[in-house]
Amino acid sequence: xxxxxxxxxxxxxxxxxxxxxxEHVIKSSSQINAARRSGAITSVDKKYGAGNxxxxxxxxxxxxxxxxxxxxxxxxxxxxxxKTIQQARQDKNLSQKDLATKINEKPTIVNDYEAGRxxxxxxxxxxxxxxxxxxxxxxxxxxxxxxxxxxxxxxRRNQDATTFPADIRTMTTIHNxxxxxxxxxxxxxxxxGVKLDTAADIKPFLEQLSQxxxxxxxxxxxxxxxxxxxxxxxEALLPFKDTLKDVNLQDIYTSRDRFEIPASxxxxxxxxxxxxxxxxxxxxxxxxxxxxxxxxxxFISKCKTVEYFIMSNNxxxxxxxxxxGKALYKSAKLRDAHPDSSKxxxxxxxxxxxxxxxxxxxxxxxxxxxxxxxxxxxxQNGIRPSGISxxxxxxxxxxxxxxxxxxxxxxxxxxxxxxxxxxIANWPKLIELNVNDCLLKANxxxxxxxxxxxxSDKSKLQILRLQYNELEADSLEIIAQFLKNMSDLAELExxxxxxxxxxxxxxxxxxIFEDKGLxxxxxxxxxxxxxxxxxxxxxxxxDDKEEAEPETEVDARLKELEKELSxxxx
Numbered sequence: 001x002x003x004x005x006x007x008x009x010x011x012x013x014x015x016x017x018x019x020x021x022x023e024h025v026i027k028s029s030s031q032i033n034a035a036r037r038s039g040a041i042t043s044v045d046k047k048y049g050a051g052n053x054x055x056x057x058x059x060x061x062x063x064x065x066x067x068x069x070x071x072x073x074x075x076x077x078x079x080x081x082x083k084t085i086q087q088a089r090q091d092k093n094l095s096q097k098d099l100a101t102k103i104n105e106k107p108t109i110v111n112d113y114e115a116g117r118x119x120x121x122x123x124x125x126x127x128x129x130x131x132x133x134x135x136x137x138x139x140x141x142x143x144x145x146x147x148x149x150x151x152x153x154x155x156r157r158n159q160d161a162t163t164f165p166a167d168i169r170t171m172t173t174i175h176n177x178x179x180x181x182x183x184x185x186x187x188x189x190x191x192x193g194v195k196l197d198t199a200a201d202i203k204p205f206l207e208q209l210s211q212x213x214x215x216x217x218x219x220x221x222x223x224x225x226x227x228x229x230x231x232x233x234x235e236a237l238l239p240f241k242d243t244l245k246d247v248n249l250q251d252i253y254t255s256r257d258r259f260e261i262p263a264s265x266x267x268x269x270x271x272x273x274x275x276x277x278x279x280x281x282x283x284x285x286x287x288x289x290x291x292x293x294x295x296x297x298x299f300i301s302k303c304k305t306v307e308y309f310i311m312s313n314n315x316x317x318x319x320x321x322x323x324x325g326k327a328l329y330k331s332a333k334l335r336d337a338h339p340d341s342s343k344x345x346x347x348x349x350x351x352x353x354x355x356x357x358x359x360x361x362x363x364x365x366x367x368x369x370x371x372x373x374x375x376x377x378x379x380q381n382g383i384r385p386s387g388i389s390x391x392x393x394x395x396x397x398x399x400x401x402x403x404x405x406x407x408x409x410x411x412x413x414x415x416x417x418x419x420x421x422x423x424i425a426n427w428p429k430l431i432e433l434n435v436n437d438c439l440l441k442a443n444x445x446x447x448x449x450x451x452x453x454x455x456s457d458k459s460k461l462q463i464l465r466l467q468y469n470e471l472e473a474d475s476l477e478i479i480a481q482f483l484k485n486m487s488d489l490a491e492l493e494x495x496x497x498x499x500x501x502x503x504x505x506x507x508x509x510x511x512i513f514e515d516k517g518l519x520x521x522x523x524x525x526x527x528x529x530x531x532x533x534x535x536x537x538x539x540x541x542x543d544d545k546e547e548a549e550p551e552t553e554v555d556a557r558l559k560e561l562e563k564e565l566s567x568x569x570x
Contacts (some may be wrong), residue, residue, distance in 0.1 A: 077117040086114040087131035101313075101352065102378060104409060126468070126496065126526055127437075160515040172251060173284035173312040175349070181216045190248070191222035195255075196229040206236050215240040221250035221282070234271040241275050250310075251285040262292040268300040271536035276341065282310040284349070300327035304335045304342035312351040312377070318358030321381075324350065325359060328366030330566050334372075346370035351379040351406070357387030361554070364395030365561055373399050376408035379434070386549075388416035393551070396556055399422040404433040408465070417444025421451040432463040436493065445471040449478040456482035461489050463519055467522070468496035472530065476505040483512045486520035493522040498530050 029382070084552065089099050089110075096114070100107040112118035113128070130485060187209050196202045202225075208217070225233070237244060249268065265288075272278060290298060293316070300309075316324065328348070335342040346371075360383060367373060378394065383391065388410055396402065401501050405427070412420065417440045424430075440448060445466070452459065476499055483489065492509075501505070501524045513519040 008170040009159035012268070045535050066246060075117045077113055077116055077120050080117040082114045082118075085128055086120035089114075089250060100130060101155075102131045102380075105380065108549040123468075127491050127503060129526075137476065139568050142348070165533070168306070169366045173282075173310065173349070173351070173501060175250075175282055175284070175310045177246070177280050177308055179216070180385035181246060181506045182224040184373050185214050185216040185243070186219065187215050187217070187525050188219040189221075189223055190219045196223060198226070199232060201229065202232055206232060207474060208237075209236050214243045216243050217246040217248075218244065219246075220252055221248045224254045224256060225251055225252050225264060227258070227260055229263040232543070237271055237547040238274065242277065244275050245277050246273075246280040246512055247272065247278060247284045248280075249286070250282045253286045258287075258289075258291045261287065262295050265292055265295045269295060273299070273302055275570075276305060278305050279343070280308045280310070281306045283314065283490075284310055284312045286314055288314040288316060288320070290317065290320050291426045293323050297327045300324065301330040302334065303331050304338060307343050308346060308347040308375075309345065310347075312349050312353065314353055316353040316355065316359075318349070318354070318356040321350070321353060321355040321359030325362030325364070325366035326561075326565055328363075328566075329369045329562065332366070332371075333566065345370045347375035348373060349375075349377040351381065353381055355381040355383060357384050357390075360391045361394075361558060361561065362385040364391055365558055365565070366468070367391075368398035368508070369562075370399055371398060374401050374402040376402065376430075377404070378410070379408040381410055383407075383410040383413040385411055385413045388412055389419040392416070392419040392423055394554060397426050400426060401429055402427045404432045405430065407438060408434045409437040412444060413438045413440045414441065414444050417447050421448045424448070427457050428458065431460055431488070433461060434463070434465040435469065436465045436467040437496075438469060440466075440468050440469040440471070442472045442475070442498070445469055445475040446478065448476050449482075453478055453482040456485040458489075459486050461486060463489075463491040465493040466491060466497070467493045470528070471497035471499070473499045473503060473505060476509070480505050480508045480512065482528075484516070487516070487518075490519045490523070492519065494526050496526050496528070498528045500530065501527055502565050516550065 017397075089096070094102075097107045098109040100110045104108075104122070105127070109118065109124065113124070118124075189205060192202075194205075196205075198422075209218075220233070236499075237247075253264065273283065303309075311324075328345070331345065331492065335344060348367075355378065367376070376399075377543070388407070410416075412435065416438070420435070420440075434518070471494065476494075479492075483492075492513075506521070510521060511522070
């Protein structure tokens with residue numbers, strides 16, 4: 001037997017013959033018999049499963065954990081889930097970087113999840129599921145048939161929509177503005193994957209274009225074009241300057257280096273400025289960044305005909321985003337000065353561009369100068385509460401004609417929720433509001449919904465998206481109270497919030513939709529458990545501690561910026 005006064009040493013320093021034997025698991029019959037003779041053990045229990053031909057190390061691992069005083073490594077994501085993520089990503093032709101950008105996470109996170117190294121995070125998994133259109137986690141609520149029917153209904157709505165934002169289930173920006181242009185008046189190379197490097201490469205396509213008459217739409221999206229070919233194509237557009245209305249230059253610089261992109265745009269933009277009827281311009285999914293901001297800013301400043309400017313997923317960043325905002329201001333003043341030869345800007349998309357807080361003041365100036373704006377989409381831009389507050393209070397609040405506002409996947413908390421609540425009445429024509437994944441939090445949701453209730457009898461809202469905002473049951477009560485007043489509301493999205501799916505209030509909301517004969521809730525298959533822990537309150541307080549500048553100071557600074565831009569423009 002062991003000496004009571006002996007010091008027991010564990011770990012790597014323990015050696016046979018020292019203070020104690022080295023830690024190991026007794027397995028062989030000879031070792032077991034020797035231990036029995038010494039009195040160390042009196043019985044043997046099989047703690048892990050193993051066949052005669054295949055060993056199972058799980059019991060050994062558990063034995064070592066029982067004897068260890070080290071920190072236990074957290075459980076990693078299951079390998080099958082990682083393979084599912086990888087397969088779904090590859091099916092959509094996305095790189096790990098593309099998926100990471102889409103869900104606002106680092107590429108290393110995606111890599112760790114696919115390799116089975118990542119620690120499970122339900123919020124990250126939920127983002128991946130929505131981005132890839134595939135469920136990695138077990139769904140425990142609702143019957144499969146109900147979910148399938150709900151998904152089918154959502155898919156039909158998406159297909160029927162004339163304009164649909166950069167859908168979170170796809171990487172490419174989806175924009176289908178219907179101007180009533182017939183196929184006979186359309187020149188399209190859409191998604192042909194053609195690499196246009198030299199004059200010889202583009203020559204056959206230019207010949208096709210020259211044979212058409214009254215071309216109203218040119219779509220070369222999904223190809224890759226060099227500066228040389230850009231110049232040749234731009235020149236080929238001039239014969240149609242009196243009929244051309246829609247130009248799609250989306251995703252045309254794959255594999256091009258940073259110098260080729262601005263050089264190519266420098267060929268296109270001067271020609272586009274000569275098109276008096278150009279109404280739609282799509283520059284999305286091109287890596288413009290800071291390299292192309294000079295030529296882009298100059299073009300926007302001089303543009304006075306484009307009504308629908310689509311520019312999402314361009315990697316602008318806050319610096320370039322601010323310059324775009326200033327250019328929008330100059331463009332507005334140019335349009336005002338030439339009303340007979342210009343058209344007002346109606347739609348501006350700038351989603352997934354990392355605009356962050358640094359661009360919000362300049363964008364506010366640009367937005368409020370374009371007072372005819374009807375549609376703004378700034379989804380997934382990493383804008384924090386103070387930036388959202390400025391953007392809404394000093395920019396969007398001036399747009400009385402606003403019909404569609406998409407701020408999905410930015411961060412509101414209480415400051416942003418307050419700004420949204422204070423200005424919701426300024427948009428009497430609003431038909432769609434998307435604040436999914438904006439973290440309004442429980443108090444912010446109550447504040448906003450309370451203000452919405454005050455104008456519910458006048459509201460024209462048809463679509464209200466409030467997913468993943470920590471909305472709780474008390475907010476559902478507010479919705480149930482004003483919902484019957486909102487006769488036009490057809491889509492209400494509440495998934496990912498904190499309430500019980502089978503609650504009486506949800507049943508009441510469904511009954512109201514049924515009685516109206518219009519409208520429905522989304523699938524409530526990813527709800528959080530209601531949680532009243534004090535830790536949540538502490539977290540909310542920390543998130544809302546961003547100091548807000550006095551409004552008078554912000555307003556004075558924006559007016560000074562407007563003054564500088566006006567002087568420079570003149």
